Amino acid sequence: xxxxxxxxxxxxxxxxxxxxxxxxxxxxxxxxxxxxxxxxxxxxxxxxxxxxxxxxxxxxxxxxxxxxxxxxxxxxxxxxxxxxxxxxxxxxxxxxxxxxxxxxxxxxxxxxxxxxxxxxxxxxxxxxxxxxxxxxxxxxxxxxxxxxxxxxxxxxxxxxxxxxxxxxxxxxxxxxxxxxxxxxxxxxxxxxxxxxxxxxxxxxxxxxxxxxxxxxxxxxxxxxxxxxxxxxxxxxxxxxxxxxxxxxxxxxxxxxxxxxxxxxxxxxxxxxxxxxxxxxxxxxxxxxxxxxxxxxxxxxxxxxxxxxxxxxxxxxxxxxxxxxxxxxxxxxxxxxxxxxxxxxxxxxxxxxxxxxxxxxxxxxxxxxxxxxxxxxxxxxxxxxxxxxxxxxxxxxxxxxxxxxxxxxxxxxxxxxxxxxxxxxxxxxxxxxxxxxxxxxxxxxxxxxxxxxxxxxxxxxxxxxxxxxxxxxxxxxxxxxxxxxxxxxxx
Numbered sequence: 001x002x003x004x005x006x007x008x009x010x011x012x013x014x015x016x017x018x019x020x021x022x023x024x025x026x027x028x029x030x031x032x033x034x035x036x037x038x039x040x041x042x043x044x045x046x047x048x049x050x051x052x053x054x055x056x057x058x059x060x061x062x063x064x065x066x067x068x069x070x071x072x073x074x075x076x077x078x079x080x081x082x083x084x085x086x087x088x089x090x091x092x093x094x095x096x097x098x099x100x101x102x103x104x105x106x107x108x109x110x111x112x113x114x115x116x117x118x119x120x121x122x123x124x125x126x127x128x129x130x131x132x133x134x135x136x137x138x139x140x141x142x143x144x145x146x147x148x149x150x151x152x153x154x155x156x157x158x159x160x161x162x163x164x165x166x167x168x169x170x171x172x173x174x175x176x177x178x179x180x181x182x183x184x185x186x187x188x189x190x191x192x193x194x195x196x197x198x199x200x201x202x203x204x205x206x207x208x209x210x211x212x213x214x215x216x217x218x219x220x221x222x223x224x225x226x227x228x229x230x231x232x233x234x235x236x237x238x239x240x241x242x243x244x245x246x247x248x249x250x251x252x253x254x255x256x257x258x259x260x261x262x263x264x265x266x267x268x269x270x271x272x273x274x275x276x277x278x279x280x281x282x283x284x285x286x287x288x289x290x291x292x293x294x295x296x297x298x299x300x301x302x303x304x305x306x307x308x309x310x311x312x313x314x315x316x317x318x319x320x321x322x323x324x325x326x327x328x329x330x331x332x333x334x335x336x337x338x339x340x341x342x343x344x345x346x347x348x349x350x351x352x353x354x355x356x357x358x359x360x361x362x363x364x365x366x367x368x369x370x371x372x373x374x375x376x377x378x379x380x381x382x383x384x385x386x387x388x389x390x391x392x393x394x395x396x397x398x399x400x401x402x403x404x405x406x407x408x409x410x411x412x413x414x415x416x417x418x419x420x421x422x423x424x425x426x427x428x429x430x431x432x433x434x435x436x437x438x439x440x441x442x443x444x445x446x447x448x449x450x451x452x453x454x455x456x457x458x459x460x461x462x463x464x465x466x467x468x469x470x471x472x473x474x475x476x477x478x479x480x481x482x483x484x485x486x487x488x489x490x
């Protein structure tokens with residue numbers, strides 16, 4: 001009997017291997033047919049230099065191996081690609097700029113089909129109405145330059161040049177001008193979406209309003225956006241750039257600067273014209289950003305008198321919007337390279353501002369604990385203003401009461417160690433006053449730290465509605481990573 005069981009097992013395994021090989025070959029044939037047999041636009045994990053040329057993970061700690069990366073030219077090709085994925089049991093993930101902190105743009109797990117949107121580069125504008133249409137494969141820098149060159153228009157968006165407009169809209173779209181003019185999603189009027197069943201819809205407030213609601217803040221869970229329609233506005237008339245720099249080997253100096261900043265951002269009368277970011281590292285605290293008004297208006301906030309003595313201060317007034325944007329893009333581009341890193345974040349509103357005791361516990365910890373030689377930083381992005389005018393359920397983006405987001409970041413020369421990960425997690429926990437459940441997180445700064453609670457952290461009280469919409473438009477969870485919205489039935 002043992003002999004026959006062994007023969008049966010060997011035959012079964014051989015049959016299984018053959019079946020898997022056949023499925024792989026059939027998937028290849030299906031995808032090649034979807035792309036008009038243009039084999040240069042579909043690459044598979046078995047192809048030479050696939051990882052280097054086609055995967056390009058942003059976080060080098062997470063080496064997910066997608067089954068294939070495809071480069072469609074049309075919405076119709078995406079429909080066929082999604083059909084292939086469903087037929088052969090694969091998940092699908094669109095990729096724009098590819099700048100995702102946990103590589104969800106590669107599926108967040110092995111064996112996904114990655115749809116690279118690089119060829120979706122449509123850009124047009126009606127100069128009379130200011131309505132603009134952009135393909136979801138464009139980068140933020142492409143959008144900013146096109147709008148400037150075609151009527152001096154703009155809409156609020158982020159400052160990282162290599163971020164794709166597609167992914168930016170999916171998560172909300174915050175930027176320096178958001179306090180003045182809102183989020184990117186607040187300027188969106190229509191989204192063309194390919195759904196799991198092959199339907200192509202033009203989602204808006206009047207057509208498929210539930211889908212339109214979900215796409216603005218949680219979009220990657222529901223379909224592939226191929227293009228966006230925006231209502232643009234005139235560029236800011238003038239921009240003032242400011243930099244307050246504190247450099248010291250004495251933690252006490254940096255702690256004092258952090259606490260002063262923390263008081264400033266809680267000021268309910270802080271001008272909406274002000275947008276900014278701060279970065280705390282081991283030897284420096286940098287507070288910089290943009291003010292969308294005159295130098296006199298900026299000076300009226302008396303920021304310098306509310307901060308400790310700086311190492312250096314640079315104020316540059318009367319900049320054009322495009323000159324300021326290009327300067328920001330040039331500096332941000334230097335930090336957008338793939339690396340081994342780990343992140344965590346938290347959104348802070350007026351009802352859960354860290355106490356002085358929490359600030360002290362956090363600051364004391366980061367300047368004394370062992371980060372295992374990692375380079376660390378804590379970034380605070382100022383929000384509020386115009387973004388707070390809408391209710392938390394106006395779109396899928398739930399953070400309408402936030403005043404800032406904090407991102408903790410640690411990078412290492414090789415794979416990020418458990419000690420470094422613990423350092424970041426413990427630091428954030430101290431800033432939260434050991435009450436992590438009181439804080440939401442921004443889906444645009446994804447972290448593996450959230451585990452099974454990721455969806456609740458990202459979408460809060462909007463999650464039940466998102467799960468119901470997911471069950472309607474993608475019940476089989478085709479557009480999926482471990483941290484995306486799941487259908488209500490699952």
